[in-house]
Amino acid sequence: MNSDNLHPVELSSQVIDSGIVNQPLNRFTQELTEIDDGLAIVESFSHCWIQKTEEGLVCIDASGPQTGKAVVESMRAWSQDPVHTLVYTHGHIDHVGGSGAFFADVKDKGVSPPKVVAHEGVIPRFERYRMTNGWNSFINKRQFGGIRPLANFGLGNTVENFVPKDVAEPDQTYRDQLSMKVGNWNFELRHARGETDDHTWVWDPDNKAVFAGDFVAWVFPNAGNPQKVQRYPIEWAAAMREMLAVGAEKIYPAHGLPIVGRKRVEQVLGDIAESLEHLADSTLKLMNEGATLDQIIHEVKLPDHLQEQPWLAPQYDEPEFVVRNVYRQFGGWWDGNAANLKPAPEQRVAKEMVQLAGSVETLIDRALEVTEAGDLRLACHLIELAVTAEPIHEGAHRARAEIYWRRRAEERSLMSKGIYASAARQSEAVFGEETNRKSMRSRSDK
Ligand SMILES: [Zn+2]
Helix, strand or coil, X not given: CCCCCXXXXXXXXXXXXXXXXXXXXXXXXXXXXXXXXXXXEECCCCCEEEEEECCEEEEECCXXXXXXXXXXXXXXXXXXXXXXXXXXXXXXXXXHCCHHHHHHHHCXXXXXXXXXXXXXXXXXXXXXXXXXXXXXXXXXXXXXXXXXXXXXXXXXXXXXXXXXXXXXCCCEEECCEEEEEECCEEEEEEECCCCCCCCEEEXXXXXXXXXXXXXXXXXXXXXXXXXXXXXXXXXXXXXXXXHHHHCCCEEEECCCCCEECHHHHHHHHHHHHHHHHHHXXXXXXXXXXXXXXXXXXXXXXCCHHHHXXXXXXXXXXXXXXXXXXXXXXXXXXXXXXXXXXXXXXHHHHHHXXXXXXXXXXXXXXXXXXXXXXXXXXXXXXXXHHHHHHCCCCHHHHHHHHHHHHHHHHHCCCHHHHHHHHHHHHHHHHHHCCCCCHHHHHHHHCC
């Protein structure tokens, strides 16, 4: 409320109307801004939306473990009303991890704690996270650790338990739809699969507003994520169509900016739906013609007019990964290459290739040559063969680090950048120094 930041609705309208972005759209300021009658957003990771009602506050999303406390403080500077209900749009840690702060806020005050409402899939999600705690910490380190400005989003690196111990379990769950009345306010919770299988979007019919969770996030939809469980691009697109069909005029997302005005809502939701539908339809068409995964990922592309939209920027996930997720959803894990059905150990193949090439140096030189020629996809295959055949070869690892830093520099999505950076660092660890990492990184951060 105290900031020099542009009002989120003003910024959003400017960006949508002009198509020009000249400042960050996902802001983690922890600042509260009033958006509508008794409605506020605290911009965080994730945002928390707060609606005043006659019976207390309704909060949508609790933000993450590192930001929950700051969100509650911003909320308390605005309203002292008790929190009546806390809705989780889904069980990702950046939406539920701050719930402990909402409960700490009422401790010893003689006030009843918020009722937590979520889709029924949130509970098995928490169980799955506990079962795969080490794995999740590891992949988040790789996904978020490889890129500077996002630090680690408060995830992974320092969190011992992927689900913090003070996260509140839902008190009430639902399967398809749930109508909730708090004071004079109506909230219709609707389930759809998209980024997750436990997603809720909340419809406020009186204000024609949708609290969209991660269905709208001002980046290319996180429907492809290479290291995580299945996402649902087709159902995601259908949810966009459903929000348009009920007559949404305002979209209040959990990341990025609010969208106000029917035309703007139609533009953004329409583009998200169209891009996911295009990727899914094209992938299924090729699958139905018997194509292999290899053919599909190199053939299916997003149409030009969708590629540069600010609300579809591939900064986090990217279209190629969505194609893979559609293939996985309908096609199983086998990629269509018969050799990959029951493969030889990678090292056996690599050693054979080194022998055919004559020496590991030949492979390394060729990898660097094709790097210079700009074919980084091919260069990565060659250098992987080299280090797999000779895992402690210093020259191979020096070349590998260089190739992956170059590759990272050419990528836009955090998921690719993170994985390539972690590969480069892995090789640097083998030859025991950080070489030119600083200079390479400053190059690649441009
Ligand atoms: Zn999120």
